[in-house]
Amino acid sequence: GQNIDQPTEMTATEGAIVQINCTYQTSGFNGLFWYQQHAGEAPTFLSYNVLDGLEEKGRFSSFLSRSKGYSYLLLKELQMKDSASYLCAVEYGNKLVFGAGTILRVKS
Amino acid sequence: ETGVTQTPRHLVMGMTNKKSLKCEQHLGHNAMYWYKQSAKKPLELMFVYNFKEQTENNSVPSRFSPECPNSSHLFLHLHTLQPEDSALYLCASSQERGGAFYEQYFGPGTRLTVT
Numbered sequence: 001g002q003n004i005d006q007p008t009e010m011t012a013t014e015g016a017i018v019q020i021n022c023t024y025q026t027s028g029f030n031g032l033f034w035y036q037q038h039a040g041e042a043p044t045f046l047s048y049n050v051l052d053g054l055e056e057k058g059r060f061s062s063f064l065s066r067s068k069g070y071s072y073l074l075l076k077e078l079q080m081k082d083s084a085s086y087l088c089a090v091e092y093g094n095k096l097v098f099g100a101g102t103i104l105r106v107k108s
Numbered sequence: 109e110t111g112v113t114q115t116p117r118h119l120v121m122g123m124t125n126k127k128s129l130k131c132e133q134h135l136g137h138n139a140m141y142w143y144k145q146s147a148k149k150p151l152e153l154m155f156v157y158n159f160k161e162q163t164e165n166n167s168v169p170s171r172f173s174p175e176c177p178n179s180s181h182l183f184l185h186l187h188t189l190q191p192e193d194s195a196l197y198l199c200a201s202s203q204e205r206g207g208a209f210y211e212q213y214f215g216p217g218t219r220l221t222v223t
Contacts, residue, residue: 004150008148033211035214041216042110042112042198042214042215042216042217043151043198044110044214045211045212045213048211067130083115089151094156094163094204095153095164096153096158096212097150097153098150098151098152099132099150100148100150101150108117
């Protein structure tokens, strides 16, 4: 199968740093996406990794290790508005397979 | 606002009803998708249309019938649904170029309840 594993829930404090991990099956891998989804809203694109290493975009960074089948999303200087579900999605061929999402709760 | 709109936003239907969900994208993309999102489960890809041609049917029951009349519009026709079909139905679009995959833009979804 093409299981995408990520933690179900995480809680962090405003102003802190949080890392959300994602592991996946490496066979057929083409690329990895991270999406953010606020409750009752559409998922919105955050990042795309296809090569090993860290991609930084403001307060959000995404890391990929193709050989290990591992990625993480790093959120810095957390804000209350970052409370949302974070979806890891892997591109296999022409199909995008999503993880179940990690619900992040930011507390003050 | 992602450039992808869906109507209706909420729908309650009985198991014997027939209804349709509509999706429209204003981004000039050539690929459109239907996903199902149930509570605490991953987004499930249902259908993919590329240049108006259906290229993926992810073992979806025949009570769900997609229609793509042009590259900007996508419909999902529903009939004789079951209560377990209650979920959020998301439409997405993307630009496909020579097999390269670009990020998908999602609509706000239709919250479907089957009674």
